[in-house]
Amino acid sequence: MHGLINRAIQSFVCATYGSKSWLRATQAAGLDFDEFEAMLIYEADISTRILDVLCTELNRPRAEFLEDLGTYLVSHPNMEGLRRLLRFGGVTYVEFLHSLDDLSDRVRLAVSDLELPALELREHAPAEYQLHCFPGLPGYASVMTGVLRAMADDYGALVFLSHGGDRNGAEVISITLVESAFSQGRQFDLGARGA
Amino acid sequence: MIGVDDLAGLLETLCPMFVLINDAGRITQVGPILQKLRPDRPMAGEHFLNVFELQRPRSVTNLSTLTSTPGTRLHLRFQDAPRTGLKGLIAPLPGGGGAVINLSFGISILEAVRDYALTSADFSGTDLAIELLYLVEAKSAAMEASRSLNLRLQGAMLAAEEQAYTDTLTDLKNRRAMDHILGHLISMKSSFALMHLDLDFFKSVNDRLGHAAGDHVLKQAARIMLEETRGEDTVARVGGDEFVLIFKGMTDRNKLGGIARRLIQHLSEPMQFEGEACQISASIGTALSTQFDTLKAVDILHAADLALYAAKRSGRSCHRFYSEPSTARHPG
Numbered sequence: 001m002h003g004l005i006n007r008a009i010q011s012f013v014c015a016t017y018g019s020k021s022w023l024r025a026t027q028a029a030g031l032d033f034d035e036f037e038a039m040l041i042y043e044a045d046i047s048t049r050i051l052d053v054l055c056t057e058l059n060r061p062r063a064e065f066l067e068d069l070g071t072y073l074v075s076h077p078n079m080e081g082l083r084r085l086l087r088f089g090g091v092t093y094v095e096f097l098h099s100l101d102d103l104s105d106r107v108r109l110a111v112s113d114l115e116l117p118a119l120e121l122r123e124h125a126p127a128e129y130q131l132h133c134f135p136g137l138p139g140y141a142s143v144m145t146g147v148l149r150a151m152a153d154d155y156g157a158l159v160f161l162s163h164g165g166d167r168n169g170a171e172v173i174s175i176t177l178v179e180s181a182f183s184q185g186r187q188f189d190l191g192a193r194g195a
Numbered sequence: 196m197i198g199v200d201d202l203a204g205l206l207e208t209l210c211p212m213f214v215l216i217n218d219a220g221r222i223t224q225v226g227p228i229l230q231k232l233r234p235d236r237p238m239a240g241e242h243f244l245n246v247f248e249l250q251r252p253r254s255v256t257n258l259s260t261l262t263s264t265p266g267t268r269l270h271l272r273f274q275d276a277p278r279t280g281l282k283g284l285i286a287p288l289p290g291g292g293g294a295v296i297n298l299s300f301g302i303s304i305l306e307a308v309r310d311y312a313l314t315s316a317d318f319s320g321t322d323l324a325i326e327l328l329y330l331v332e333a334k335s336a337a338m339e340a341s342r343s344l345n346l347r348l349q350g351a352m353l354a355a356e357e358q359a360y361t362d363t364l365t366d367l368k369n370r371r372a373m374d375h376i377l378g379h380l381i382s383m384k385s386s387f388a389l390m391h392l393d394l395d396f397f398k399s400v401n402d403r404l405g406h407a408a409g410d411h412v413l414k415q416a417a418r419i420m421l422e423e424t425r426g427e428d429t430v431a432r433v434g435g436d437e438f439v440l441i442f443k444g445m446t447d448r449n450k451l452g453g454i455a456r457r458l459i460q461h462l463s464e465p466m467q468f469e470g471e472a473c474q475i476s477a478s479i480g481t482a483l484s485t486q487f488d489t490l491k492a493v494d495i496l497h498a499a500d501l502a503l504y505a506a507k508r509s510g511r512s513c514h515r516f517y518s519e520p521s522t523a524r525h526p527g
Binding site: 004037038039040081084085088090091106109110111188189190191192 | 316325332334336337343347
């Protein structure tokens with residue numbers, strides 16, 4: 001598992017539940033270190049172990065925990081850089097949704113060894129979309145649900161998200177766009193690099 | 196054949212930073228994004244070269260020369276501040292009557308989005324500007340993460356090197372190892388002798404023949420010390436030309452005196468380095484663990500140090516034992 005993914009979990013837990021929770025979890029999971037390096041690769045089962053321990057200790061279903069992680073990745077001030085990268089996807093929320101088809105390619109352009117599962121947006125009716133999350137990273141659809149929800153707030157769009165079941169091995173997120181300009185949303189200044 | 200107005204309509208969609216000029220080099224129309232860069236100064240009607248400074252091709256001073264060579268690449272910048280650099284491509288209108296110049300930011304895109312508060316909507320759908328900006332941010336973030344990893348790895352490497360117990364030049368133990376062993380012997384209440392050995396004339400070898408010769412001498416000296424000691428003894432290089440030797444379980448002054456004499460004798464034999472003779476010697480001070488009621492590492496090291504300086508005061512190539520101050524001279 002790429003260090004960036006493990007680091008995201010670490011950062012989310014430290015910011016939300018405190019670094020003591022994180023240290024306890026690394027010990028309970030039997031890790032002999034307590035900080036993931038963003039640019040190193042780790043064994044896949046390390047991530048599974050730490051997630052299992054965290055969900056047990058915090059008494060939260062894994063899907064819920066991962067959805068909160070997705071929200072954190074977009075909305076927390078620690079993660080402003082990532083939010084900006086996602087906002088490059090489009091001027092409106094709908095453009096952003098369409099840009100998700102390219103997300104894994106965009107990610108690989110930035111970090112060549114970070115492989116994220118393919119995503120495919122399908123438009124079923126005006127304002128009715130389905131995002132197909134293909135396999136490769138267990139729990140990715142849950143994280144993406146959190147990301148989609150937080151990005152809707154970021155763009156000022158009002159959306160309704162639900163889990164649309166599995167289809168041909170892909171997990172489906174159903175997206176209903178209730179209103180694209182529901183609120184002001186957050187500013188995205190192209191030139192505010194490194195903010 | 197489409198008219199100039201229709202052409203301008205097309206250009207607004209396809210290249211929002213176009214400039215249409217007439218025969219006289221005056222601007223007749225500009226794309227909406229280009230005009231957005233100078234909101235208070237309508238460009239239409241101005242002479243092209245009053246708005247833009249032509250940087251390349253350098254030889255050209257009037258536009259009619261340019262308009263006669265289609266496909267010429269231009270390097271321009273604004274005449275007034277902010278003097279944003281622009282790239283341009285010129286295409287004469289078919290049938291004469293002027294030319295289209297399509298402009299783009301090129302590498303100045305990073306400053307331009309900041310200076311003009313441009314948004315994604317300001318770029319045409321085929322412009323790679325947004326992808327370029329995305330890449331710059333994504334790569335900077337990835338580079339920063341890698342850089343911070345490098346710094347931490349470097350820190351860890353330095354710590355590991357410092358922790359290593361070997362003197363890399365001589366393969367003897369280093370100061371840290373010596374401290375560790377000395378602490379262990381004291382905590383086990385072992386009896387032992389500690390010699391502080393200082394090479395004489397080493398500095399002059401270094402000064403006269405260079406560091407390579409100095410290193411050679413240190414390696415030879417290390418070899419001699421290992422030869423003159425037992426396997427269970429400790430030989431550590433604790434400074435440039437300073438060594439500490441610890442003899443576990445040995446407090447016999449006669450034996451220690453003999454060892455010191457042999458060490459000095461062998462270290463005083465000339466060593467050869469690239470045809471040059473290197474002459475050094477050694478001074479030694481020895482302290483015994485049995486000379487202390489309560490033994491502390493710092494005390495026995497200090498005692499051996501005092502003995503070493505007593506040896507040096509007696510002339511070079513000498514060995515002295517530490518003599519404890521008598522209680523009579525130091526009452527209380």
